[in-house]
Amino acid sequence: MKKILVVLALTLPASAMAAGENNVGCGWGSKVFDGQSGIAPQVLAATSNSFYGTQTFAITSGTSGCTQDGTVRSSWKTALFIDGNKDKLARDMSVGSGETLDSLAHLLGVQSQDRAAFDRAAKQNVARIFSTEAAATNDIMAALRDVLSSDAQLTRYTAAL
Amino acid sequence: MTAGFFFVLRLLSVLAALLAPAAVLAADPAYLAELVARSREQRLAERPEWHKLVHYVPNVIAPGVHSLVDSPGFFNAPDGKTDPRAELEATLAQFFVPVEETAERQEAQCTFVARREWLDEKLGFDAGRLPRAACRRYAEWHEALNAKSLTVVFASAYVNNPSSMYGHTLLRVDAADQTERTRLLAYTVNFAANTNETNGLVFAAKGLLGGYPGTYSILPYYIKVREYNDMENRDLWEYQLDLKPEEVERVVRHTWELLSAYYQYFFFDENCSYHLLRLLQVAQPELDLASPFRWWALPSDTVRELTRHPGLVANVVYRPANATIIGARLRALSAPERRIAKELSLRMAGIDDARLAALAPERAAAVLETGHDYVNYRRATGEKDVPDPGVLARELLIARSRLDVPGQAPRTNPGTRPDQGHGSARIGIGAGRDAGRSFQELDMRASYHDLVDDDAGYVRGAQIQFFRTALRHYDNGRARIERFTPLDMMSLAPRSDFFQPMSWRISAGWRRSRVENGSEPLALDVNGGVGAAWELGERALAYALGEGSTRVHHDLRSGISIGAGGRVGALYDPAPRWRVHAYAQVLAPVLGERDSPRAFGLEQRLSLKRDVALRLDLSRRRESRIERNAASLSLLLYF
Numbered sequence: 106m107k108k109i110l111v112v113l114a115l116t117l118p119a120s121a122m123a124a125g126e127n128n129v130g131c132g133w134g135s136k137v138f139d140g141q142s143g144i145a146p147q148v149l150a151a152t153s154n155s156f157y158g159t160q161t162f163a164i165t166s167g168t169s170g171c172t173q174d175g176t177v178r179s180s181w182k183t184a185l186f187i188d189g190n191k192d193k194l195a196r197d198m199s200v201g202s203g204e205t206l207d208s209l210a211h212l213l214g215v216q217s218q219d220r221a222a223f224d225r226a227a228k229q230n231v232a233r234i235f236s237t238e239a240a241a242t243n244d245i246m247a248a249l250r251d252v253l254s255s256d257a258q259l260t261r262y263t264a265a266l
Numbered sequence: 267m268t269a270g271f272f273f274v275l276r277l278l279s280v281l282a283a284l285l286a287p288a289a290v291l292a293a294d295p296a297y298l299a300e301l302v303a304r305s306r307e308q309r310l311a312e313r314p315e316w317h318k319l320v321h322y323v324p325n326v327i328a329p330g331v332h333s334l335v336d337s338p339g340f341f342n343a344p345d346g347k348t349d350p351r352a353e354l355e356a357t358l359a360q361f362f363v364p365v366e367e368t369a370e371r372q373e374a375q376c377t378f379v380a381r382r383e384w385l386d387e388k389l390g391f392d393a394g395r396l397p398r399a400a401c402r403r404y405a406e407w408h409e410a411l412n413a414k415s416l417t418v419v420f421a422s423a424y425v426n427n428p429s430s431m432y433g434h435t436l437l438r439v440d441a442a443d444q445t446e447r448t449r450l451l452a453y454t455v456n457f458a459a460n461t462n463e464t465n466g467l468v469f470a471a472k473g474l475l476g477g478y479p480g481t482y483s484i485l486p487y488y489i490k491v492r493e494y495n496d497m498e499n500r501d502l503w504e505y506q507l508d509l510k511p512e513e514v515e516r517v518v519r520h521t522w523e524l525l526s527a528y529y530q531y532f533f534f535d536e537n538c539s540y541h542l543l544r545l546l547q548v549a550q551p552e553l554d555l556a557s558p559f560r561w562w563a564l565p566s567d568t569v570r571e572l573t574r575h576p577g578l579v580a581n582v583v584y585r586p587a588n589a590t591i592i593g594a595r596l597r598a599l600s601a602p603e604r605r606i607a608k609e610l611s612l613r614m615a616g617i618d619d620a621r622l623a624a625l626a627p628e629r630a631a632a633v634l635e636t637g638h639d640y641v642n643y644r645r646a647t648g649e650k651d652v653p654d655p656g657v658l659a660r661e662l663l664i665a666r667s668r669l670d671v672p673g674q675a676p677r678t679n680p681g682t683r684p685d686q687g688h689g690s691a692r693i694g695i696g697a698g699r700d701a702g703r704s705f706q707e708l709d710m711r712a713s714y715h716d717l718v719d720d721d722a723g724y725v726r727g728a729q730i731q732f733f734r735t736a737l738r739h740y741d742n743g744r745a746r747i748e749r750f751t752p753l754d755m756m757s758l759a760p761r762s763d764f765f766q767p768m769s770w771r772i773s774a775g776w777r778r779s780r781v782e783n784g785s786e787p788l789a790l791d792v793n794g795g796v797g798a799a800w801e802l803g804e805r806a807l808a809y810a811l812g813e814g815s816t817r818v819h820h821d822l823r824s825g826i827s828i829g830a831g832g833r834v835g836a837l838y839d840p841a842p843r844w845r846v847h848a849y850a851q852v853l854a855p856v857l858g859e860r861d862s863p864r865a866f867g868l869e870q871r872l873s874l875k876r877d878v879a880l881r882l883d884l885s886r887r888r889e890s891r892i893e894r895n896a897a898s899l900s901l902l903l904y905f
Contacts, residue, residue, distance in 0.1 A: 173369060174403060174525065175484030176410035176453065186451070189488055192642055192659070193496075199663035200635065200673040207447040208488070231667045238656030 183212045183265050188242040195235045201228035213262045222258045293362040297395040302355050304389055311351035315384055318548050319520060322350055323560065334544075336479070340527045342374065357381055367402055376401035377526070380519035380548065404522055411453055413518045414442040416549075418505040418542065419454065419487075420569045420684055421494045423725050432714065432730075433565040433684070434494075435539045437546065438487055438504070439518065446583075449504075450488040455521050455545070457482050457538045459531040480531030480541065482524045491585070497646050499589035503684055505572055508580035513549040520548045539568040564713060566723070570685040584680035588643055589765070594678040595636040596764060603633050608763060610637035610662060611644070613652045617665040632674035634666040640764060687723020689877050689904035690714045696881070696900025707748065707898060709736040717756060717837060718847050718871045718881070719904075727758035727769075727799065727807060727837075734775075747788055751775030758799040758809050758837075769799040769809055780889040781822050782859055789819035795833060808836040815853055822858055829853030829863065843873040864888040877904040 170181040177185055187194060190205050197203030201224045215223045227234065230252045234245055250266045253259040310316055320340075322331040333340070333347045340346075342360045346353035360374035361382060367373065375382045376399050385391070391398070417438040437455040444452055459478035494500045509517075524545060531537065540563035543556040555571055573579050586594070596604060606622055609615035610633070615622070622630055638659055645655045652658055694709035711734040715724045731754040738748040753774045759767035772794035778786045797811030810832065817827040835849035847869040854862050867885035874880065879902040886895050 172403075172406065172410070174407040174522075176407055177486065179410075182451075185486070186488065189486070189492060190450075193492075195660070195663055196635075196638060199638075199667040200631075201667075202673050204447055204450060205488075207445075208450045211445075211448040211451065228667050232660075232664045235660060238654070238660045 183209070184242055184246065186212055187245055191235075191240070191242070191245070195231060198227040198231040198234065201225065213265045215259075215262055219258055219262075222256065223253075223262070226252055226256050226259060293364070294395050297392065298359055298362055301358050301389050301391075301396075305354060305358065305385070306351075308388060310385070310388055311354045313551075315548075315551050316350060316354060318544070319381055319384065319523070320346070320350065320353055321544060334529055335527045336530055337526070337528045339377075340523075342378075354385075358385065361385075361396060364397075364399075367400075372401065372403060373399040375399040376404050378523055379404055380516065380523050383516075383519055407522065408518065411439050411518060412441040412443065413439045413514050414444070414511075415440045416507045416509060416514055416517060416546070417449075417452075418507065418546070418569060418572060419490070420503040420505065420565060421498075422501045422503070422684060423728065423730075424498050424500045433500075435542050435565045435568060436490060437517075437521075437542055439521075440506075450486075450491060452487045453484050454487050454490050455482055455542075456485055456490065457541045457545075478531045479528040480538075481528045482521065482541075482545075484521075484525065495585060495587045496642075499587040499643075499647075501587045501590055501680075502585040503569070504583040504585060505569055505579050505685075506581040506583065507546075507572070508577055509549055517546060517549050520545060537563055537565075539563045539565040543568055543571070562712070564690055566684045566687070567690055573685045582683055584678075584683075586678040586680070588639065588646070590678055591675060592636065592639050592643055592764065594676045595632065595639065595674075596762075598674075598676045599632060599636060603629060604636075604763065607633045607636040607640065610634070611640040611652075611658070613658060617661055627669045627671045628674060631666060631669045631671050634662050634669070635674055638662040638666065682722035684723050686876075688715075688720055688879075692719075692902055692904050694881065694900040694902045696898050698883075698896065698898025698900075700896040700898075701894035704741045705738050705898075707736055707738045707900065709900065710734070716754075717758070718845055718869050720843075720845075720871070720873050720876075720879070722876075727756075727760070729754065729756035729758075729771075731755070746778070747776070749775065749777045750788075751777070758807060760799050760801040760807060762801070768796060769811065770794065770796045771811060771813075779817070779863070780892060780894075781819070781827075782861065782890050783821055784890075785821050787819045787821040789817045789822065789827075791815070791817050797832075802836075805839040806836060807838075808834070810834045813851070813853070817858075823860070824858045827858035827861070828856040830856050831862075845871045859890075861890050862888075871902070878902070879904075 170185055171177045186209065190208075193203070193205040194209060197206035206224065206227060210220060210223055213223075227249075230248075234240075234248045234252060236244060236248060240248075246266050250263045253263045253266070305311065316322075317331070321334045323334055324331055330348060331350065335341075335347075341353055341356075343349060343352040343356035346356060357374065357378060360378075363374060365371055365373045367376065379401065417440055419436050419438050421434040421436075423433045436457075438449070439453050439455065440449065441452055457480055459480055491502065494502055529541065540556060540559050543559060543563075547553045547555040553575070555568075555575070558571065559568060596607075599607060602621070603625070606615060606619065606625075610617065610619070610622070617634075622633060625633065641652070641655050641659045641662065644651060645659075690713045692709075692711045694707070696709065697704070697706045699705070712732045714730045714732065716729045716731055717727070732752065734749065734751040734754060736748040736750075737745065739745040751773060753772070755773070756769075756771035758769045759765075761767065774792045775790075776788045777791045778788050779791075780786050781789075793813060793815035795811035795813030797809060799807055799809035801807055811834075812832050813830070815827075815829045815831075818825065831851065831853035833849060833851040835847060838846045838848075840846060849865075849867050849869075851865045852862065853864075865885060865887045867883065869884075870882045872880045872882075881900045881902050883898050883900075884896070886893065888894075
């Protein structure tokens with residue numbers, strides 16, 4: 106038993122053993138931020154070939170989109186959400202409703218009186234927002250920003266993009 | 267020389283031990299002494315709250331306790347793992363040590379926020395003499411979680427994957443600004459073996475033996491939903507808990523303490539579900555969720571335990587897996603619509619297909635949505651039937667977006683909740699006749715579900731039995747072990763025009779059978795098969811498997827007998843509480859015994875209550891060229 110414990114202790118990263126170090130990282134998305142800087146290129150890195158990816162995100166720590174304690178930095182919330190939900194977001198937009206679209210609207214701060222317009226804009230522009238089958242997160246965000254800003258009622262919601 | 271050297275070492279270590287507390291005490295030794303004295307007076311180290319926070323459990327044989335946590339950093343006293351009082355007093359001492367908080371270090375008050383809160387509540391810390399640390403990192407994390415309530419999420423079993431057999435549980439921290447429609451954005455607390463092992467069998471084997479460190483992590487719920495619902499096609503059940511704000515706070519604080527801890531991970535006892543209960547029960551001082559599961563914790567049993575505490579579960583929400591939704595969509599389509607959906611998703615028809623254009627907009631939308639979901643499903647399960655599934659999926663959803671009708675996804679019937687199925691352990695008491703001899707039988711199984719049991723709350727067609735043991739007493743006075751089967755699994759997944767899963771079974775254990783020399787040895791028997799299953803209407807399922815069998819015993823010719831053959835069978839429910847299972851099996855000799863054993867049988871179960879059933883088994887077997895008939899009637903009790 107002792108032996109197993111020692112082996113375990115040796116195989117764990119040293120930082121995880123230090124008292125009180127919550128070195129859990131975001132727990133996902135190592136590839137997401139591979140050696141890039143700035144939200145768009147970083148998020149893009151991972152997703153160019155994983156639009157309908159079958160891989161669960163790799164476990165890692167120290168990514169810039171999240172704190173060392175595992176929560177997402179607020180400026181990254183929308184980008185990471187889109188990044189992790191592309192296929193369902195595209196599906197919801199094509200239908201004009203759904204839980205993933207509701208969550209995006211919440212992140213963008215869309216008020217209830219503007220939700221119908223938001224859903225309609227997403228539905229009518231889904232081909233533009235997801236411009237290719239492998240659309241990168243930053244392209245999706247840029248396209249969504251264009252769509253919202255061309256609508257007088259929705260233009261104020263581009264702030265979170 | 268050597269002795270002197272060790273003496274100096276000893277002396278140094280004693281000095282260090284003496285100096286360390288001295289440095290601690292320098293802050294306000296008198297106040298620390300006062301707090302320690304008061305903690306002893308109140309016997310705080312014996313309180314259940316303290317034992318829960320440090321995860322002390324009674325030792326198995328020796329008196330005393332030990333903590334389940336295996337990371338040294340979780341303890342402030344050198345013997346904190348086994349001495350609750352030393353740990354409590356060392357924790358108090360550490361609270362006096364000021365540390366400048368950085369990314370690498372934080373004060374003990376911040377590392378152990380739940381301990382600080384509880385000790386403060388009990389001892390009433392004087393902020394003038396024991397300054398309260400600001401704990402910036404904790405405050406930021408706490409604010410990000412913005413916890414309002416807690417939900418236990420149960421991921422149902424996915425029987426084709428041995429590492430998920432029993433399901434999984436995780437804890438969701440629901441935020442104050444969250445609605446039912448935005449719960450994807452909540453964070454989850456997940457306890458899992460820390461490994462990159464992708465081979466399910468290696469994972470299962472090492473997991474049984476405690477070969478992995480288990481750790482907690484924080485992840486957005488949408489990551490877990492994607493993993494379970496979309497990729498592994500497992501239904502999720504969300505058990506929303508009714509806890510007071512301060513109870514939620516206690517769990518959140520303790521989660522923070524555990525993020526840096528690790529445990530040895532064991533599949534059956536110290537697994538995700540057990541540790542989740544241990545985390546959850548800090549909510550209330552008197553709440554005891556984990557102790558029934560010290561040695562055996564099945565995720566479905568742990569959610570059942572939640573529902574046993576009155577008022578703890580406020581609401582249960584079902585979240586169907588992608589494949590479940592597709593199944594419901596298919597049932598809502600007519601046969602021609604189904605055909606179009608399939609052809610669209612295999613690129614055998616284009617979105618400009620005349621049959622699609624002829625449909626009413628609602629029906630066309632339902633077909634396109636089904637086709638799109640099916641492309642995604644095929645992609646997620648690794649099928650490569652079209653070269654560019656991403657392009658195809660996009661085409662289908664753009665075609666869908668041009669139809670101005672609401673979403674056509676039908677409501678999925680959640681069926682019976684996992685906590686409302688039969689108990690996972692079973693005892694059968696019965697009597698019968700075998701080859702003309704009367705017997706009484708006691709049949710026990712540790713877990714979990716067989717094909718003839720009631721499916722309510724379980725995955726249909728999935729049989730998982732562990733440690734099934736049958737003891738038989740014959741009227742002539744002989745008692746013997748009839749069967750001992752540590753592992754018996756079967757997965758009957760029906761095939762259709764849309765889904766083509768394999769069905770399989772494997773069984774390993776010891777079983778009595780007649781051999782050529784006339785004896786009935788308890789031979790090691792490992793057998794399994796692969797094949798297919800089909801649904802015949804809503805109440806029947808038929809299957810056919812090619813099988814191989816190996817028996818090992820010294821009474822067998824050459825000590826081993828290998829056979830190859832097949833098995834066919836059908837399950838049919840004549841009434842909701844009644845199930846019939848008919849089967850036939852034939853094996854041809856390959857090596858060893860020249861026997862070709864055959865068996866035909868009819869098994870029936872009639873449920874009297876959820877956890878009580880009658881079972882009638884009839885069979886005719888041929889073993890070593892001798893035909894024998896058997897019949898038994900038993901009472902099954904699930905618990």
